[in-house]
Amino acid sequence: MDLIIKNGTVVTGKESFIADIAVKDGKIACIGTDLSMEAVKIIDAAGKLVLPGAIDAHTHLAMPFGGTVSADGYLSGTRAAACGGVTTVFDYPMQRKGKGIIETLEERKAMCDPEACVDYAFHCIVTDLNGGELLDEFQASVDMGVTSFKCFFVYKKEGMMVDDGTFVKILLKAKEVGAITNIHAENPDVIDLNIEKFLKEGNTSAWYHYLSRPEYVEAEADKRAVHWAKSVDAPLYIVHMADKEGLEAAVEAKLAGHQIFIETCPQYLEFTSEVYKREDGRNFVCSPPIKGKDSQEALWDAIRKGTIDTVATDHCPFQSYEKDWGKDDFTKIPNGCAGIENLYPYMLAAANSGKISFNRAVELCAENPAKIFGCDTKGSLTVGKDADIVIYDKDKDFTISVNNMHSDYDHTIWEGKELHGYPVQTYVRGRLVYDNGEFTGEAGYGQFVKRKAALSGYK
Amino acid sequence: MDLIIKNGTVVTGKESFIADIAVKDGKIACIGTDLSMEAVKIIDAAGKLVLPGAIDAHTHLAMPFGGTVSADGYLSGTRAAACGGVTTVFDYPMQRKGKGIIETLEERKAMCDPEACVDYAFHCIVTDLNGGELLDEFQASVDMGVTSFKCFFVYKKEGMMVDDGTFVKILLKAKEVGAITNIHAENPDVIDLNIEKFLKEGNTSAWYHYLSRPEYVEAEADKRAVHWAKSVDAPLYIVHMADKEGLEAAVEAKLAGHQIFIETCPQYLEFTSEVYKREDGRNFVCSPPIKGKDSQEALWDAIRKGTIDTVATDHCPFQSYEKDWGKDDFTKIPNGCAGIENLYPYMLAAANSGKISFNRAVELCAENPAKIFGCDTKGSLTVGKDADIVIYDKDKDFTISVNNMHSDYDHTIWEGKELHGYPVQTYVRGRLVYDNGEFTGEAGYGQFVKRKAALSGYK
Amino acid sequence: MDLIIKNGTVVTGKESFIADIAVKDGKIACIGTDLSMEAVKIIDAAGKLVLPGAIDAHTHLAMPFGGTVSADGYLSGTRAAACGGVTTVFDYPMQRKGKGIIETLEERKAMCDPEACVDYAFHCIVTDLNGGELLDEFQASVDMGVTSFKCFFVYKKEGMMVDDGTFVKILLKAKEVGAITNIHAENPDVIDLNIEKFLKEGNTSAWYHYLSRPEYVEAEADKRAVHWAKSVDAPLYIVHMADKEGLEAAVEAKLAGHQIFIETCPQYLEFTSEVYKREDGRNFVCSPPIKGKDSQEALWDAIRKGTIDTVATDHCPFQSYEKDWGKDDFTKIPNGCAGIENLYPYMLAAANSGKISFNRAVELCAENPAKIFGCDTKGSLTVGKDADIVIYDKDKDFTISVNNMHSDYDHTIWEGKELHGYPVQTYVRGRLVYDNGEFTGEAGYGQFVKRKAALSGYK
Amino acid sequence: MDLIIKNGTVVTGKESFIADIAVKDGKIACIGTDLSMEAVKIIDAAGKLVLPGAIDAHTHLAMPFGGTVSADGYLSGTRAAACGGVTTVFDYPMQRKGKGIIETLEERKAMCDPEACVDYAFHCIVTDLNGGELLDEFQASVDMGVTSFKCFFVYKKEGMMVDDGTFVKILLKAKEVGAITNIHAENPDVIDLNIEKFLKEGNTSAWYHYLSRPEYVEAEADKRAVHWAKSVDAPLYIVHMADKEGLEAAVEAKLAGHQIFIETCPQYLEFTSEVYKREDGRNFVCSPPIKGKDSQEALWDAIRKGTIDTVATDHCPFQSYEKDWGKDDFTKIPNGCAGIENLYPYMLAAANSGKISFNRAVELCAENPAKIFGCDTKGSLTVGKDADIVIYDKDKDFTISVNNMHSDYDHTIWEGKELHGYPVQTYVRGRLVYDNGEFTGEAGYGQFVKRKAALSGYK
Numbered sequence A, B, C, D: 001m002d003l004i005i006k007n008g009t010v011v012t013g014k015e016s017f018i019a020d021i022a023v024k025d026g027k028i029a030c031i032g033t034d035l036s037m038e039a040v041k042i043i044d045a046a047g048k049l050v051l052p053g054a055i056d057a058h059t060h061l062a063m064p065f066g067g068t069v070s071a072d073g074y075l076s077g078t079r080a081a082a083c084g085g086v087t088t089v090f091d092y093p094m095q096r097k098g099k100g101i102i103e104t105l106e107e108r109k110a111m112c113d114p115e116a117c118v119d120y121a122f123h124c125i126v127t128d129l130n131g132g133e134l135l136d137e138f139q140a141s142v143d144m145g146v147t148s149f150k151c152f153f154v155y156k157k158e159g160m161m162v163d164d165g166t167f168v169k170i171l172l173k174a175k176e177v178g179a180i181t182n183i184h185a186e187n188p189d190v191i192d193l194n195i196e197k198f199l200k201e202g203n204t205s206a207w208y209h210y211l212s213r214p215e216y217v218e219a220e221a222d223k224r225a226v227h228w229a230k231s232v233d234a235p236l237y238i239v240h241m242a243d244k245e246g247l248e249a250a251v252e253a254k255l256a257g258h259q260i261f262i263e264t265c266p267q268y269l270e271f272t273s274e275v276y277k278r279e280d281g282r283n284f285v286c287s288p289p290i291k292g293k294d295s296q297e298a299l300w301d302a303i304r305k306g307t308i309d310t311v312a313t314d315h316c317p318f319q320s321y322e323k324d325w326g327k328d329d330f331t332k333i334p335n336g337c338a339g340i341e342n343l344y345p346y347m348l349a350a351a352n353s354g355k356i357s358f359n360r361a362v363e364l365c366a367e368n369p370a371k372i373f374g375c376d377t378k379g380s381l382t383v384g385k386d387a388d389i390v391i392y393d394k395d396k397d398f399t400i401s402v403n404n405m406h407s408d409y410d411h412t413i414w415e416g417k418e419l420h421g422y423p424v425q426t427y428v429r430g431r432l433v434y435d436n437g438e439f440t441g442e443a444g445y446g447q448f449v450k451r452k453a454a455l456s457g458y459k
């Protein structure tokens, strides 16, 4: 064996038990009690939790947006991921007018490959069907291992929105080729109506970012997306769900048997819209904005009940000076926040405090994204799968600060957040990439994850 | 007294009782037993029902559409109305790009006034806010007595659709001035997607009109309209509801206490989408199309429960040769059917057969539209209100035919429909305008109804 | 004419309009504007509301209970009724083991007839089917004009409870003969469990009356009653609904189309369970007890939406010394409170304050009970019906006190309640029985109301 | 190692993967790829499924009922279990008037211990609280490892029913000591009402067994049980759910976050009430009876969605001559059917046909009962747990017949049922107890399972 992690408490989505885990050739070779075979390296994890590495199913690395580029590139972003226990990152390349899907993906793959410190996968954002021709590329995308496409119901003026007809076409074509459609759901016309009104009134602070995209603006688009998915019987994945009403509609459809999957993000679980009243409110500006207490509680309730399927980050940080562009006009604030290194520690700390079980945390951050997105080699500590492993110390205290993060951004909305319990080691395919505060991996070690059909993880 | 109708069974929205009704100066002066005062004219209605005249809250007379004009002008349309027991007609003038509301209304008023055989009112269709300036005319419209505005969520290519932001602006402004917003709810992008597909496949018959606008296409728009009305707390009137899913969403919001009002039409109650498979399917082409059996049953169920508020006709007939334009391409069929003379007889025959009560029929066709649209002088047989009265013979049999109708169209979807029970007389403000098969009114007798604030009928 | 009430604002369940009302031979002869016929008596009601007399569908006069008899007999109870604008009282004779229905009713009729100051009707409480034989009397009861039967799901130890099988038999038989079943819904076993526990713990104050019959104890029985009525498709009238959860279940069934009717009482609308913590908490002891704020709000919400059908009093007062029996043991407090004189003033004051419309108040207190219970001569100001009329002064202030009530009890839970607006006159069949503070009627004037089939008022 | 099962497809509640399983000292020692350690016995399971042994959470062995005793004693019943892949049987000892819980359990343990061929556990049926004293034994029962109690809402005349107050006491006490309450939910009074009616009418066939206990009779009791559990916040396990309406109510409460668990049985999934019209209808008589198609479909729908938690058998067979007692009077038919040997083959065949996944079958028949009932050493193929293992051949065809079953009964409702796929070996704690048609275990090998707190399997 290459590695044996002994005596840890192995946590799966269903149960926790003490066992040893043996790794060979980057795979989990064996799980057992008192494994006595020889190994190159033996780790004692007694008293620690042994968890599957997390999958961050939603990031925007090196993402051009609002006249700049997000502050984390593929190198710093995946380095931070490794240090947060994330062993697979799903990035969102965006197809733009006149470009093809494969072209877009290959271009991004070429950027990412030499830089990736952990494994990575792509969803492809589709903005322009080019009169329908783009749909012909969906099969090739799936063949390449990219089995999910994303649309915006927003960013109309930016030329990124798809209308309902286009969305339905994508839903149907994605289903046909074994892919799933992701949707960013907000309503652009009503946002614009609100923005116009607020700017006219001189209301320009970050608080008006929230007020221009309140709960009902997101809820409408959530409900519409669910409606079309139900009506044409196609699977749907709603990214960054942040509001109660939309959540309830999506959950209702899911419980009625439709293939509706729901993602939320740590920022929606930790903060409320009150942050936008803060001096540094603009740092929290992302879309959809963080909502009120009711929504936050509804999200936690769904987390507990398992009706939310995944937690991912929408990681898209910007530097302070960029955020400052919107000091006097909230519409000029680049949208997005950091999170890639905080996802797993945050959710596991929630488990450690008793808010959810560790099993649920593993489901949300590892098992479910793997199943939904066809990552059949990832997501759980199962014999034969990739040895993507996190060792977690329930007793270690950690205070998040921009100084102890491994990204390239210069501030974080998580500054000062105290976590009880923290990852101490991260392994990607059996290799140690993070060790007690230090990044120990290397750029280029990360591999592209060629995925199976979406939902193939659901038997 | 000018007129006493003696011994009839007076039907209100709540009860039925035998009484005499005395009319003076066009108003109901007195209701009582054995009224013995003198009168110019005394009618014996023993054995007959005495009902308030119906209000057809949805017509398109002299309506330019699809390269032609609807087959009934104001004269023939209101003549037919009189002969069907409709004593007030709500027509739908349409504001078009570059035109103002008052201008539009005055123009139409000038056309209608000399021709109207029964009283009439206007809703104003709004298609272009002219950068918001049009909203400034809403108050003037209300002052003029037009306290309802209508939008389309469809007819996007025709330049008649409003987007969601515009719709919300209209909802808010209408509420502010005491008006109500009417919505025609269908989703244009998905319709276009379907049409494109069907035409490409060579599927061009009327059946594909239905398939391109199936239940879920209407349902989405119904739900969206309800969502915005709820979210901004403004009253909403959904015209020609035809599908079950949208109906259920609207009813759910209504029962939760929101001011959502629902109209359906006789064609949705009588026919199902099967008619589009008929040889003459194109004659039934209207938008939204007639839906399947499930929707028909859900509509009747809501009619019985009182969760549908009104039945109106969407009267918009075209001649056979015009309908024939779409023989080989369903998109070329002018949309619309006749109904103005059939509304009340149809609903009363349903009552006569026991399907609903006569009281419910009166609520749906007279009381409720009067209350919703602020017609405080109309809608019920109440002392002090206009003497708009229909005498109904429960034993009279009638078979609808284009030959016994009083419109100008050359065919009707109602051809051959047998009704048990039929109106024998119609009075508008005390004047007999219809007498046992004969129109006895005159063009120009009808008056414009200056309405109060919408919903003012609800105490 | 015998009487003309001129210039008042006539209020029906649907609308309000100024008119004169003429009365002849105890009936409403005519409603009109400027009635000019001669009359024995002419009243000017300008500026006043003219309303139908209320029907109190739930009283217990001269009711033996808890070792005593309720403090109002038929004379004082109906006198108080007259003074509160109640023109028809439904009392609840109780059939006991070994007695027949007709026997029970005749006995009570004989007691009531010489004393009744307003008209009266009976529901018959059924406690013992005598092996099924009692069901054979249902038809005779209906023939006699008593078309409603009541059961208890509680008072098990007192021998008054019916089990579920018996209840279903009654539902079915009542339906067969054209009657409706009323139910008092609480769960005796769980109440007893709670009482046993509280007494053992030494918790004996009135507050524990509430805690032994909390929301869920009533809700269970409400839901069970609704379940059986739905399952065997029989009409059901739930008396004194006081809790939110049971209400919601009943409303859900009603909206689904089942014949479920719901009554609540003024005490549940005005007070919350907090009253049981008061020094005089025992005076508020009734069953079911008054519930918490959530239930109170749900009841008002249903009142506004019209999903509650009637408001009645459950009038069953006891004297202070009787209430005091339970000073040290809440199980010894005779259950019941006064209300018969407060019902209509309370609900009309709620209307006067804008909480509901006057039309809704009329529906709840007059129209609906008449329709549900087959009182075809009562309940609305309709030509031909009994001239049961209340004249109401919206500007008169009134503070309820035991001193200005017309009952025989010595205290009232309504003491000190200030009402804006108050009835100034009550007419029963055209005769003035209450005039501005004074009872002007006489014992024995009231007549037994021979009712039609239950629900016959619903067309 | 004592045993290695090589190359099989291991099935857990979440995933399936090829691996070897090594067993030592009756426990699962290791799961891995290409395990190369030595072993006493090596089995090649290539091409086969390797599953956790099933837990039949509901049996009545040697059960006195209806004047006889169920046809399978502990020996034959657990022998049959072994041959059907059931490695743990939960039997239902019944406490009767005057007896204590521990006394009852010890008595049954003494009977079972020498006969048990597979492991066994007990739920204790409670019929008489003996004035509350019996509750004092709940803790001792839990200490003994019996952490679930069952009540009947039916069998009132038989003296086995608990009333609602008693039920609530049990719910609360069970929760306090870490146990869960099981309920058999039907309504006795309405059953008796129906029986009385049918017998009087001469309707005595098995069909009337069903008609006397129709859907709504079970639904009422299901809803009531759920109501109390919700109201007092205690966990509840509903046994043998058979009707749609009750199921929906239970699922609604579960999804709202209450600890409601639902069991159904194979007979409700396979048959409909139509069987009671058959010549041999009496053989299918069990309580609750098998319901109509709607309920069957609702049960399968819940099975698929995972809202039903477990499938167990209610195994309680009787001999033909005993069933014949009710030939002319359905009330004389002993209630109960066989199933213990059919449970797992039936559910796995459903998986094999694609109706559900094998993972779901494992959840329903093994993982979930273990989690609900605190069997921490059972229910899944997890390192450290008991080596209760079934090897399943997806290609083996099997036709159920009384001749190839291993019970003592003389007929089976499953006669002739063809299954595609069948278990070929069963291991209990590593020992082979069933081998391709032959029972290879021995009486007395089975051990009593001392359980942890109920629900302790849910993290």
Ligand SMILES: [Zn+2]
Residues within 6 Å of the ligand: A184, A239, A240, A287, A288
């Ligand atoms: Zn987004």
Ligand SMILES: [Zn+2]
Residues within 6 Å of the ligand: A058, A060, A314
């Ligand atoms: Zn994003």
Ligand SMILES: [Zn+2]
Residues within 6 Å of the ligand: B184, B239, B240, B287, B288
């Ligand atoms: Zn329209």
Ligand SMILES: [Zn+2]
Residues within 6 Å of the ligand: B058, B060, B314
């Ligand atoms: Zn129209």
Ligand SMILES: [Zn+2]
Residues within 6 Å of the ligand: C184, C239, C240, C287, C288
């Ligand atoms: Zn009562």
Ligand SMILES: [Zn+2]
Residues within 6 Å of the ligand: C058, C060, C314
């Ligand atoms: Zn009462």
Ligand SMILES: [Zn+2]
Residues within 6 Å of the ligand: D184, D239, D240, D287, D288
């Ligand atoms: Zn049972």
Ligand SMILES: [Zn+2]
Residues within 6 Å of the ligand: D058, D060, D314
């Ligand atoms: Zn059983």
